[in-house]
Amino acid sequence: MLVVSNTSPILNLAIIGRTGLLRSQFPEILIPPVVFEELKTQSNRPGTSEINEGLNSGLFKTTSLVNSSLYQILVRDLDTGEAQAIALAVECILLDEKEGRKHAKKLGLKVTGILGILLEAYFRHEISSLSTIIEDLRQKAGFRLSEDVVRQGKRELSSDARPIQGMR
Secondary structure (H helix, E strand, O other): OOEEEOHHHHHHHHHOOOHHHHHHHOOOEEEOHHHHHHOOOOOOOOOHHHHHHHHHHOOEEEOOOOOHHHHHHHOOOOOHHHHHHHHHOOOEEEOOOHHHHHHHHHOOOEEEOHHHHHHHHHHOOOOOOHHHHHHHHHHHHOOOOOHHHHHHHHHHHOOOOOOOOOOO
């Protein structure tokens, strides 16, 4: 499955040392040029070494924007990274921002974000506690996740719906 990501899922999982969850679920993640720039791979901020490891190993692959007309339409309502990621996506996109997710779904893309990645990791027995990782994301990465979304994720833990296979 071809997967494209914007900055948020990669950066936030890198800050808490969990990019391995991306590696176990996706063989390669494409990132548009502006996302590469937003990841600030030359800085000393938290998560940089994990991001650089993902780039060096081929997990994250920078690729050129192909659908520039779609990008021009999307950038009117979205930030540059989200617009480039959606314009680049063919099958699946990793997005956390509500507006970006809404636009991607309108275009018929499969969408998941950090919560979907964490749920899939839980179902694969790669993590034992969703709550601990969500707290790490909030405390270490400053990641914002509404309580409604957390409750929805916890409901999915008790169902058979696996997020990556049946992305929302």
